Amino acid sequence: MKVSVIIPAAGSGKRFHENRGTARRAPTAKLYSQLQNQPLIAHSLR
Known part of the structure; x- marks a missing residue:
């Protein structure tokens, strides 16, 4: 699960765009x- 992306919301911009x-x-x-x-x-x- 990619729930870990929810926690670092500030710096997950680039990572979330990929996912x-x-x-x-x-x-x-x-x-x-x-x-x-x-x-x-x-x-x-x-």
């Missing part, structure tokens, strides 16, 4: 949707 493509295919899509609800993490995703 964002797989997040849509993997069941982590639910986590990805939950991350968008959180402003800090959602900002790093974009």
Whole structure:
């Protein structure tokens, strides 16, 4: 599971961009949707 990416939200911007493509295919899509609800993490995703 890629839950470890959620913790270092500040510096996980680059790492999450790499995993964002797989997040849509993997069941982590639910986590990805939950991350968008959180402003800090959602900002790093974009």
